[in-house]
Amino acid sequence: AQTVTQSQPEMSVQEAETVTLSCTYDTSESDYYLFWYKQPPSRQMILVIRQEAYKQQNATENRFSVNFQKAAKSFSLKISDSQLGDAAMYFCAYRRSNSGGSNYKLTFGKGTLLTVNP
Amino acid sequence: GAVVSQHPSRVICKSGTSVKIECRSLDFQATTMFWYRQFPKQSLMLMATSNEGSKATYEQGVEKDKFLINHASLTLSTLTVTSAHPEDSSFYICSARDWDRGINGYTFGSGTRLTVV
Numbered sequence: 001a002q003t004v005t006q007s008q009p010e011m012s013v014q015e016a017e018t019v020t021l022s023c024t025y026d027t028s029e030s031d032y033y034l035f036w037y038k039q040p041p042s043r044q045m046i047l048v049i050r051q052e053a054y055k056q057q058n059a060t061e062n063r064f065s066v067n068f069q070k071a072a073k074s075f076s077l078k079i080s081d082s083q084l085g086d087a088a089m090y091f092c093a094y095r096r097s098n099s100g101g102s103n104y105k106l107t108f109g110k111g112t113l114l115t116v117n118p
Numbered sequence: 119g120a121v122v123s124q125h126p127s128r129v130i131c132k133s134g135t136s137v138k139i140e141c142r143s144l145d146f147q148a149t150t151m152f153w154y155r156q157f158p159k160q161s162l163m164l165m166a167t168s169n170e171g172s173k174a175t176y177e178q179g180v181e182k183d184k185f186l187i188n189h190a191s192l193t194l195s196t197l198t199v200t201s202a203h204p205e206d207s208s209f210y211i212c213s214a215r216d217w218d219r220g221i222n223g224y225t226f227g228s229g230t231r232l233t234v235v
Contacts, residue, residue: 043211043228043229044228044229045162045226047224089159091162104215105152105164106152106164107164108161108162110161111159
C-alpha cells in the first residue's frame with residue numbers, strides 16, 4: 001500500500017519569506033500523481049499544485065513550486081514571498097495513475113500546520 | 119468552477135439517533151464520491167468510496183452498517199451515521215470526482231462537524 005509521510009507537524013515563516021514543506025512517499029508504482037492541498041481554518045480543501053511522476057520538470061504555480069525527486073520519493077513544497085493568507089494546514093497526497101481497483105482515491109499525509117508571522 | 123455543497127455544516131445529535139449528511143455536486147456530474155473523516159489536527163482518513171448506482175466500497179475497519187452511503191444519482195451522495203455514539207463525533211468531508219476534469223477533478227465539500235451528546 002502507498003504511504004505518504006510529512007515529517008513536520010508544524011512550521012512557521014515570516015511574512016515575505018520562503019518556506020519549504022517536506023513530503024516523502026512510498027510506492028512500487030512508476031506512474032502516479034502527487035498533490036499539495038491547503039486546508040485553511042475554514043476547513044475547505046484547496047488544490048495548491050500537482051505533479052505528474054512522468055514529468056521531470058518541477059511544477060510551479062505562481063508563488064508555489066515543488067521539488068520532485070522521483071528516485072528519492074520526495075516531493076517538497078516551496079512557498080515564496082509568504083503571505084498571511086498562506087497560513088493553513090498543508091497536506092501532501094498521492095494517487096495512482098491507474099485505478100487498480102482503488103477508484104483513483106487520494107492517499108494523504110498527516111499534514112503540516114503552517115503559521116505565517118507578520 | 120466545480121462546487122460541492124455539503125450540508126449540514128454543523129450538527130449536534132443525541133446518542134443513539136441517526137444523522138444524514140448530504141453532498142451535492144452543483145455544476146458537474148460526480149461519478150465517484152469519497153467520504154473522509156478528520157480528527158482535530160489530523161489527516162483525512164478515507165472511509166468509503168462510492169460510484170453512482172453502485173454499492174459503496176468501505177475501507178478496512180469502517181463499519182458499513184454504521185456508516186451508510188448512498189450515491190443514487192450523479193449529483194447527490196449521502197452519508198448516514200446510524201445509532202450515533204460520542205466516539206462518532208468528528209469532522210466529515212466529502213470529495214466528488216468529475217471524470218471530465220481528469221486529474222484535477224477532485225472537489226471537496228466544506229465539511230460537517232458532527233457532535234454526538
